[in-house]
Amino acid sequence: MLSKPPRYRIGLAASRAHQDAADSALVRLLQGGQAAIETHLQPQFIVVGRTLDAIRNHGLLPGYPSIERFPYGREGGLMMLVSRVVDTDPAKTLDAVIYLMDPVDPSSNFPEAQALKRQCVIHGKPFLSTLAGAREWLELEAVAVGAAPDPTLDATFDLANESIALIAHDAMKGRMLELAEQHFELLDRFAMRCATGTTGGLLNQLAQKIKGQDAGRNWVRPFLSGPMGGDAQIAELILHRQCRRVLFLEDPHVARQHEADIQLLERAARTVTDYASCSSDAKGVERWLSLLAVRSERTA
Secondary structure, eight states: OOOOOOSOEEEEEEOGGGTSSTTOHHHHHHHHTHHIIIIIIOOEEEEEHHHHHHHHHTTOSTTOSOEEEEOOGGGTHHHHHHHHHHOOOTTTOOSEEEEEOOTTOGGGGSHHHHHHHHHHHHTTOOEEOSHHHHHHHHHHHHHHTTOOOOGGGGGGGOGGGOEEEEEEOGGGHHHHHHHHHHTHHHHTTSSEEEEEHHHHHHHHHHHHHHHOHHHHTTSSEEEOOGGGTHHHHHHHHHHTTSOOEEEEEOOTTSOOTTHHHHHHHHHHHHHTTTTOEEEOOHHHHHHHHHHHHHHHHTTO
């Protein structure tokens, strides 16, 4: 009989700075997420060469049966991950990518790294570039299949003490409003919500419709528009560890004059990799919001 295919197929890579030390992001991810990985999700990992070498050197995932090795990055490993993201063969395509990116590593700006993230956004697959984002994703997906919440993460799900940024490109503003309305009760639990430019104004209008003119007027803290510096303002909050989660619905099909500002925001999250996360695809954001509601209820 053919064996049952894995529920998840995850591409895995890490920048050099996130691999070698005993307390590196890669080590903390696989140690902290061990139960989610080995007991509950049991994914197949497709791992770029040097990252797999580091996993073996640290004694992580010993005897884990579902690992496929890809070449080193310099030999095309990351390029092959891009191909797997877009592959239509259900036995080969990736369901998510974890790429723990060091913001000062030049390879994070290589074309294959940028294409990997872009194709994940286009095809609606999570692209997880920070330790906090990857760790939370594993936790939420494990809870979705019946795992008990990890108590070591409870504080991060205490939404009354958390902040969230809500950002959307022009073509995605309607989708952001749909998600915010659908998950309004959840978003309303956050201590603070912030947004850039027009998105913030539209979200406050939505809040006024739901909560009333006075109660909803300042539901979202508005910053400048992205092209005028709003992304940089939110990046500062992230760097000060005052905003842990960013939902940034990107339109990957248009040229963006303020691309540097967008990259700055993502770079800020990666700078505090153990704290912040940035999600960019609408499909993944919708699932994340649904599972966050389930998980946060269990710590209420």
